[in-house]
Amino acid sequence: MDHNNSDLFQLLGAGGGGGYYPAAAMLMMDHHQHQVSSDDNMSAIETEASHHHQQQDRALAALRNHKEAEKRRRERINSHLARLRTLLPCNSKTDKASLLAKVVQRVKELKQQTSEIITEFETLPSETDEISVLSTADGGHGGLIFKASLCCEDRSDLIPELIEILKSLHLKTLRAEMATLGGRTRNVLVVAADKEHNSIESIHFLQNSLRSLLERSGSADRSKRRRAMDRRFTPASS
Template identity: 65%
Template sequence: MQPENSSGMSEIYRILTHTGMPRANGPEIPTFFPTSFCASDMSGITELPQARALAAKNHKEAEKRRRERIKGHLDELRRLLPCNSKTDKASLLAKVVQRVRDLKQQTSDIAGSDIFPSETDEISVFSDEFSSDGRSIFKASVCCEDRSDLLPDLIETLNSLHLRTLKAEMAMVGGRVRNVLVVAGDRDFNGDDCTDLLRDALKALVERSDSSDRCKRQRIFDRRTMK
């Protein structure tokens, strides 16, 4: 004889093991009973906020370093330009733009001038103007190999001709030098003859320089040969 509740237990067992539950006047409603749960299924959900937080932290640190670099460059510009530490960024950048324009103009002026030395020896002398007291003004250019006693010899040459230096420019590149001089003579030192005299004196100076260099190179060669 079965217990009175055996039919009830059978119904519960059928509900638990069946793929669906009975529904009055309608189809069965499927029910699912998961048998296992994997913790890794939630890893993507937990890692996403952490990745966002790390990216936000890295961006904040990179932005901080960028601001520090900008501040360092601005401070350096304030030291280079005639302005104080309280100069605002807009005024500072305006000064920088103006300074760059000035330097660009100076570079253009230098590039267009004949101050740089050439690869060959050159001597030019001409006179086309006079001072207020009637003295002739000469412009002379001397390009040659550089040597230690060139400038003293040049000064001695001008003094021997009683010429007074009004302006002097010098440029040196790769062991060669060019001297551009503006000189004035006394009242008697004028005319084409004086121009030729100054040119010949400067030519002798350059030739003496070349001779000195040749002797120096010959001495170096002799010492190496003797070794």
């Protein structure tokens, strides 16, 4: 019991014989309640201060994490930019905007080269005999443009026969590509029909003509292979 409470209790006992003093008792109760209230307020203030410090600590930790993450991100970007500078014709002083412009230009060039390689690969002959005829565009003035492809065994009379077919169908050759590989050939023709013979039926005529050419080519190849086999297995005369 503190000194103030001791004085109050002495005041209560001052009446001799343990007399009852309501005013003194009320005074002591008020003092006790005030002390309890002060203690509660101090506890609340300390709790709030502790919570505030915890919030500050969390905010500082989050800020440090953000700064570290941002630093790592910048380091990755600078590393990639440095790598790009070694791959492109530029020096270490090239600014980021100029460097990115060079990257865009290089990507466009690579895409064009890839497209050309794919086109060239598609032109190479396959192991399967095949034909295709597609209408690609309107050549103007009502004229149709076809793209025809023929893949078969290579033979010397193939091109002359192709030329005769185009002449008979009144088709004008706009572009021609030919690729040979391993005794096989692929011919890709872009042709246009003239006004007088311009019709969608020209596609069917061209398909049928190329199919007949392909069948003749296949028959000639089979005959050639049979003759080669016959020479191989015919015993020599004594």
